[in-house]
Amino acid sequence: MDTKIQKLIVAPDTSLSAALRKMDEIGHKLLIIADETLSFHGLLSIGDIQRAIIADAGLHSPATQFVRKKLRIARSTDNIDNIKKQILRYRLEYMPVLNFDEKVVDVIFWEDIIAPDTVEVNNQIGLPVVIMAGGFGTRLRPLTNILPKPLLPYGETTILENIIERFRKFGCTDFHISVNYKAELIQFYLDSLGEKDYDVNLFSEDKPLGTAGSLGLLQDRLTTPFFVSNCDILIDQDYSAVYDYHKKHHNELTLVASLKQYNIPYGTLESGVNGELLSLKEKPELTFMINCGMYLLEPHLLKEIPEDTFFHITHLIEKIKERDGKVGVFPISEKSWIDIGEWPLYSKVLFQ
Template sequence: MHKRSRKNFMSVKAKLDRICINEAMLVKDALKQMDREGQKTLLITGPNRLLLGAITDGVIRRWILGDGSLPAPVASAMTANPLSCPLHVQTDEIRKIMLKTHIECIPLIDESGAVKDAFLWYEIFSTEKPAEQFKIPVVIMAGGMGTRLHPFTKILPKPLIPINEKAIIEIIIEKFTRHGCRDFFLSVNYKAAMIRAYFNDIAHDYSIEYVHEEQPLGTAGSLALLSDKLNGSFFVSNCDIIIEADYADILKRHREDKNIITVISSLKHYRIPYGIMQMAEGGRLEGISEKPEYDFFVNTGMYLLEKDALGLLPAGKPFLMTDLINDCLAKKMRVGIYPVSDASWIDVGQWEELQNALTRFGIK
């Protein structure tokens, strides 16, 4: 076994404290720890850090979509006997394994099976894990007035809100180009000329076609103007959100489930800071819950659609994406969700969330 200095030992201990969890931890709490620590993989360990399994954000996603319970212990959802390596393994060997398997965390175990260290992707490689490539169109809804960000948006359209020296819409586009998308449609109305001028002034290796709304058409209405240009699957995104996810996996799940629409949803946790009373008829108190906690999946404003959904849109009339979804459900068409964690969704559509986004990007 290789020797470690006290300094290195402490750093290893700190790392293992971040990525090792007890088998009794709840799935929803494991997801929160992933968000808190910025890790996509956690190791489930027993006494003396005996390796029992591993759980990733993808495993949790499949658990949720398979009707698994968020309050269930991680032992119910984990992958047992995960890939591990002996302590004496060389870094070059770890690099080869990670490139072949795309596993982002490989534990190092001793003869008893106890975790003594772990290699993480970012420790081995200086770049992000390569994104799987695909090419489908992307529609970005950029025509809104951004009233929740007044007075800022009285001057600047919401898609051009700067984050870390780039406009939010450029960051959104880069998330898709990383996966190989090159064809973008921007639905514009409010201060459309400023948006056009922005993209005319920057170098880019993707195509942009503008769809001008003569009147505000809501979050889905302008898609009817693209019915002759969109075929098969395509993404739709609001212009004030950033989704950190594997877009290729979203597309894969969408097609496997044969969804007409997939809604990318974020898990939100709310804690009511008061005692909640249950009232019965006549003002009788049935019970009281002290500071209850709730988990919800909420709509992020990003979707994956099939062209057939466009046939339900009224031509030239305002229409909301939620109305399109409800119409699909009413016609027994399959609508699915793709869950992401709370930290994977950055919303800049209102002042408080914009400030949070700036903080996450290290600007404040």
């Protein structure tokens, strides 16, 4: 079997945690669950894992508990048109092909049969987006002594344009950018781009107002749920899935969180009274949920932000929790989050 296909296959006893790592490693968010004889057990998507985590499943749970088998496979006798319809219907990265012994014999990839310019995108959400770009970028000095952080290069364009483009894929065309430091350069750069198929509104903080303080300036502009993104992060995720989760669970605010895993290279101990050993774990794996700096908010929250006051979004979250409001967490894999807010992180992605 082709090496490219073999990389997609994981064993039935693979844990959710290991499946996430595998997805990051191979750059696909869909895995084939099959045994050593290539007998098919199911498909596991990033959405399946996210739903399992949201339902409080343990990361060490076997992936087979969460796979869905129906209608997401092809048979070796199927024609390409039927396969195409299935891939389009479920928005699959690829579809495994099985023989009549239920063994994986091939994989048909999205890009092999569907030209990008012929695909009808059906996950357009069209929500407003607020990009917090008013900081001084002190952790990226001396670069930010010359350019504001949003205008630092990333790929062929800038960090700011990369953030905008990721949202535009999901029909978002209404952007509000909070500016302060070197605001005139950001305005000049956006003007230099010429005609755009999206709208940009720059609004200014007269003084630093924290990660949420400036949002209060948008009370009269935002009347629907809206995204907020820091200007030094990139998120590789279906943003419509974040919105679906937000609506389904009636959240007032949803945080996007990356699952970050650490392997401790030592045996860890827990002791009790008189130093008695209570537990011993050999080289444990620890998993934390890290706040990525992207949020989805309901518009009524803007009224809870004090005027002209330094106010972080964590303060807003605390206010919501204090009155028993709903704050949700939407999990993504570790490598679906790119943090470029510090020089070691930025240089790593800049020169890779």
